[in-house]
Amino acid sequence: MHNENQIFVPADVPEKKHDVFIKNYHAITRNTDRLFLFSCDHKIEHLNHDFYGATINSQALHPEHLFRIASQGTIGAMATHLGLLARYAKQYPNVNYIAKLNGTTHLVSCEQQDPKSMLLWTVDDVISFKEENKLMVSGIGITVYLGSEYEAEHLFQAAQAIMQAHKAGLVTVVWMYPRGKAICQETNPQLIAGAAGLALSLGADFVKIKMPEATNMVSSTQALKIASAAAGNTKIIYSGGEMINAQDLLSQLYENIHHADVAGIAAGRNIFQRSLAESIILTQAISAIIYDNVDLKVAIAHLNQLHATP
Amino acid sequence: MHNENQIFVPADVPEKKHDVFIKNYHAITRNTDRLFLFSCDHKIEHLNHDFYGATINSQALHPEHLFRIASQGTIGAMATHLGLLARYAKQYPNVNYIAKLNGTTHLVSCEQQDPKSMLLWTVDDVISFKEENKLMVSGIGITVYLGSEYEAEHLFQAAQAIMQAHKAGLVTVVWMYPRGKAICQETNPQLIAGAAGLALSLGADFVKIKMPEATNMVSSTQALKIASAAAGNTKIIYSGGEMINAQDLLSQLYENIHHADVAGIAAGRNIFQRSLAESIILTQAISAIIYDNVDLKVAIAHLNQLHATP
Amino acid sequence: MHNENQIFVPADVPEKKHDVFIKNYHAITRNTDRLFLFSCDHKIEHLNHDFYGATINSQALHPEHLFRIASQGTIGAMATHLGLLARYAKQYPNVNYIAKLNGTTHLVSCEQQDPKSMLLWTVDDVISFKEENKLMVSGIGITVYLGSEYEAEHLFQAAQAIMQAHKAGLVTVVWMYPRGKAICQETNPQLIAGAAGLALSLGADFVKIKMPEATNMVSSTQALKIASAAAGNTKIIYSGGEMINAQDLLSQLYENIHHADVAGIAAGRNIFQRSLAESIILTQAISAIIYDNVDLKVAIAHLNQLHATP
């Protein structure tokens, strides 16, 4: 699993930027081919709904909570919008960041209008921000809504952003979500595999997809393994989704890593809706599975540190 | 409250522009972290409806009334469109200005078409105007209609304007208004908090929001306090709205400053629909609460100066 | 009324262009603050309907008729599209021109699609045309349809054109017309006053509006005076509209100049639908009221020159 010496550098990264790309790739994969992405784009995507509510720890209301977790926990990279980075990243310089370029709120329903998530910042904005502040911005993230009536615009901006990012040696992550009036079932296995393969055709290094649903033909894990094959040398990270029990999260992660060929997880709500102390422990357990290749039992045992401490 | 030495400079302001940003920030916050914005974009937004009518002082019909108040009263900054600045600001050089970049009339209803307020001027236009005329243009203002079918365009232009303004050391204020066919209740507390948090993700220094409505869960003040938390280090100023009794305005302001963690108010109609003499006194009373941190009683007593003079 | 020495130069005209602006302003206002605009954009706006028909002098069918009037009559400036200027202006070099930048035909009704009048030429096109040909192009004209679903595009191009024109020392005139499915009554007094105030916020020097209708509250003249106040230091010229009796036209003009604070008239059909001889006399009578400040009787008497000559 550890793969320190052989990193695949895509051909749209120019020779003179190979070193930068390899450094960025190593930083977020911790010298493996795996990735634990701490996903934090929800303040645009879901407004306040993921940060304040009955089941959510009250610390989550404060945006700095996200950066405290990223800084004190153990993650591959924190992905969030460039605007938010401009307000907190300099205070947390030890974190690897993935700058998210686009975003949209959930306010307009698909019935009213198909999803349209347009660039808010360019790759050049990310590069000049990174250079000005000497921060570890290792890559860019971008969402594509395939099947939307605005699919053409999404595909264009993703293809261009990936190529531009690669020209600067940045790693690229595509959030690939089928959505819109044309999409009956967002997590259909063949659709998810197609979405993963499309990310490959766009030239992405990593693709973030939702877990495919089980059918009477394939289990969810088998479907994910097919998607991993369809993605070729683009690596899959799956979405953690809504907050679930921490042990279940780890079990699912272990299964997907070891039996579905995925490279890791993109988890957000599952982490930041907990207290800082709990979040930190959970990031450590996730990283142990992804980066240290520990057994599931070891990872779950790690969770007990929290209760042990007091 | 006074905070002369510690000003937060966002990371998209380059090093060489820190001095300029700090100077602009100090100018409009008067060496506090608070802001009294004299909001004057109504000649585009509401056409003549806020300037002529039964309950409006006849002086308001004359556009110069706005600049006389700004110049003779006590405010943080006057916010208005760059076109209007081009016609009066040089005659009133002692005022701090926030140049509003976009605007739309109220003529087309949401039922007909979702709101679409596109840039009329660029940040570069503001900068060259400022430099040519040596005026105190301290920042830029921009409106975002979230939940509109044109949300993507609003988010893009706001994110870009904020980053460009910061590159030049200008302070940024976002008018963040949920509006459109998808929005049932513009002042829903969770929605308002989300709007404030979105402004943070765009990188804004200040966000102007409407007062959230009270629900059977939270009072209006409590809701505003939640929004202030959600906005993180982006500071909230709330909209004064339609003209109300001056004492009520001051009471509400005092409450919001001291119990809802807001940084100030954006008041327009509440000021300019009065006579010049009344307006001046009222700006002094507001500034006393915001900038001098006086007790409510002291501020209200100040209003009596008007009647005392003759 | 005469005001040779004090010309207001807007702040978006750079210092080094003040002389040019003042020269252009003097040229079309004849050293007053008033303006007689000979409006000739109808070949795009109304196609052939204003040039050929039962009540129209047959000379009007020939486009050169417009330039003969402008050259032999007495006007402030002739406003027409840059394309038409390219075909006749060099043959009539003694005329002051206002280059109209946008235009649309009347063919598509508001019921089918809201009005959309997009730029056909840029301010740079006007400037290079003027410099190449050493013609007296004193300013630019642009139409804004407020209340249209394309209002945003109109406002953007007008704000930008005004600022760019001012940067080159050109005078700016905005045709401000509320129109579209959202507009019930185009000449409502409060709406017209709002339109005039909006032109001010765009930074225009002159705004062309239609005469507001009388209501049971205000006469048409009173309504126009309110609009003049709302426009601040942007000066109003009102539309002459369809051809009426020449004496009535002069009476209305005198009334509006002296009791409604307008700066002049924009007349087209009222002039060019007459014979060349009649047109010339009429422009002289209009100019006498606007520029020479004569009594109405003197102006009307001037009309008799026509009948006197033979």
Add this chain to the structure above:
Amino acid sequence: MHNENQIFVPADVPEKKHDVFIKNYHAITRNTDRLFLFSCDHKIEHLNHDFYGATINSQALHPEHLFRIASQGTIGAMATHLGLLARYAKQYPNVNYIAKLNGTTHLVSCEQQDPKSMLLWTVDDVISFKEENKLMVSGIGITVYLGSEYEAEHLFQAAQAIMQAHKAGLVTVVWMYPRGKAICQETNPQLIAGAAGLALSLGADFVKIKMPEATNMVSSTQALKIASAAAGNTKIIYSGGEMINAQDLLSQLYENIHHADVAGIAAGRNIFQRSLAESIILTQAISAIIYDNVDLKVAIAHLNQLHATP
């Protein structure tokens, strides 16, 4: 009719390009003010329908047929799309070409969507193509659908293309067609006259219009004469339309030249749907009327050469 020395050069042609413009104008007008345009844009506009069918000569199926006619016949200029020129023009270097810039197929009906014919190539593309290949590309052609919901886009691109072409000394021809849901009768006399006048306002040298219909007020010839007047110094060429009897075509042309003040004809199907031999003879007969000013009988007699030869 011959007018070798006095050519009108529009004012948007810069001084240094006067020679080029005059040379181009002379080339296609053969030192008159008249124009015989061999119109060949049908492979985009009508796909294969004008080139293959029961009444069409089988030679027409081969695209080179068009260039053979242009090269061996007698015409003013051949108008076709730049893409087609790139594939045949160099093999036929003795032809004057007008490069058509836009085009659309007939597939989408007006009921489904109003016509939208957008630029496929820019004027700069034409200029660099011409210079690279030392070909006689004398001008540019562009279609405007007035009355379409996309009228604004058509007007903009036509106005800009004309001005840019003139800056390079190229002659300009506008196809001016009223079309769309708003147009009840495309060949209404007043509408056609308006279309011709609009071309003038766009600055075009020549305007191609359809023959206006006769009404109970005016004959078709009278209506065309009115349109010629409305077009001012922009010259009218009328569309030949579907293939008709050759003698009828010549009679109509003679009538329109001598009694309706038109400058010539734009004929395509009437020529290329015949055999090469017939086409050549017909172009000679048309040119005799247009350029040599022969009597109708002389022109018709020329047609007999074809039957005489064998």
Add this chain to the structure above:
Amino acid sequence: MHNENQIFVPADVPEKKHDVFIKNYHAITRNTDRLFLFSCDHKIEHLNHDFYGATINSQALHPEHLFRIASQGTIGAMATHLGLLARYAKQYPNVNYIAKLNGTTHLVSCEQQDPKSMLLWTVDDVISFKEENKLMVSGIGITVYLGSEYEAEHLFQAAQAIMQAHKAGLVTVVWMYPRGKAICQETNPQLIAGAAGLALSLGADFVKIKMPEATNMVSSTQALKIASAAAGNTKIIYSGGEMINAQDLLSQLYENIHHADVAGIAAGRNIFQRSLAESIILTQAISAIIYDNVDLKVAIAHLNQLHATP
């Protein structure tokens, strides 16, 4: 058939790039005027549907399968999206590539929205990619949906891409597909012939069309021959379509080459849905017909090598 010395170079290829164009043209036509295109854009166009299913060889699920075939088989060029090239082409440097510039998924049906396949990469992206990696990228590919409500955008981007590619000496291939609500029958003979002729008017070197349907007037082969004539000096390659029996595929190809004047085939699913061993043999048989001009029997006999080997 072999045509080593006479290559037609279109006139929009500049003199200094003739050598490059000839080299690229020779590379993919193997010194003939024919082309065997291995078409591999399906991971965007059809997502995972062509790569995983009951009748599809399991090797097809892995994207590298496509490159193995291209590298070990015998083809003219492999056409695929630039993003996919960035991830595999450098590992397979012996293949001639055609970089596909646009793409869209099949998710949104024509009933919901007419097809819209916008550029994902520019010609400049292709050129810099090619130069950086010293790969044999011989040309560009682009799809046009004529008859779509977005036809104008497709035509524009195709015309521009062809001209830009030619300027760099790249060969151009247009996928010309009538599609949308306006299209009743995509494979109507006259429509297909028109599509081929339109590609000529855009300046393309090769046009990929679907086989026209037989009617009671013409057979499918006759219809294809008419289309070949309508395309002039733009050469036709027809789409192989869904996987069929290998012998039938070869028979059809032989017929179309020798009796319908086509230049070759664009085959994808017919090749890659088979095992690597079968695919390789099939590409050899196809190339034997196209490039070596062998008899059909010889080609079919070649297929037996596969079964012979074990």
